[in-house]
Amino acid sequence: MIIVFILVIGGGIFAANHFYSKVETTESLKPAEVGVIEELVQKEEESNIVNIAVLGIDRDGDGSNGRSDAIKVISLDMNNKKVKMTSFQRDTLIYIPEPENDFDKLNHAYWYGKAPLTLKTLNYNFDLDITRYVAFNFDAIEHIIDTIDGIELDVHENELKVTNDYIQHLNSLSDTDQDAPYLTKGGLQKLSGRQAMAYMRNRYVGDDFDRMNRQNKVMEAMIDKVMNQSYTELLGLLDACLPYVETNLTMNEMISFGTKVLTFDLKNIEQTQIPAADNKNRTVSYKGYSPLYVMNNYQDLVRDVHAFIYNDAEYQPSQTVIENEAAIYEKFGTVK
Incomplete structure (x- = not known):
């Protein structure tokens, strides 16, 4: 959804003005506000890779914030002109930082604190540098598919x-x-x-x-299906669907990213899952929720993320990740 969004927004300033007015926008987030550790504050500038969290929100008509039942990070590799997509397992047992300060499943971060706490949780547990997001109500998917x-x-x-x-x-x-x-x-x-x-x-x-x-x-x-739509059809599609979208991307960022991504090969998006499907884990119950997946090695998850997004196979997890892993195993036990 964000790829199509950026594609069309990148078409020009007039389009950006028109469509940006239809999106629910929130304030930009500084690295310190979403728990980006000091060592990673300059990562985007050094790597020229922009990470954007994409959150699919399932409210299911219950009036709450909902849960982010789809949690993905889109990485725009500006140097190599690639788009990568990392999917995070919603039921992974992680630590949700302040103000929650407790263990829980990853998708509950949105329930407790919407997008800012979700970004903070991803950064805290996986040593990421995410400050931007696009969230969309799952109802948007139904609407898009019917429109096409x-x-x-x-x-x-x-x-x-x-x-x-x-x-x-x-x-x-x-x-x-x-x-x-x-x-x-x-x-x-x-x-x-x-x-x-x-x-x-x-x-x-x-x-x-x-x-x-x-x-x-x-x-x-x-x-x-969308990539085969005409430009006019794309404009109509976005016109109908953007009211379901919330983002803290600025209009200037949309124009900048959009004009660059237009030169990428969007039909060959590299993908990975964190954790991988063959990752050894066990399930626990906590606070009445089940299942929550305890991972075999949280430090390896962080290494996998950095190897995929940044091509950095030598990355060593932060002290925060090391201490968090120890706290999880102390409370819930290790995976046999």
């Missing part, structure tokens, strides 16, 4: 029942929209926005890694 007349997805037979349960739930939340039909078969098929949303929300088939894969499949299908 659906997407093609390969749905497995064992995913049908739970997906249909979520379709029923989403239909029940709205008494004004036409109900989405249930899926009747597995295999490659065209899904509407609501059907795709139900597919993404499926948290009962497989584990959280499988859920992240479903999210990525939907986003990749959206990007493929």
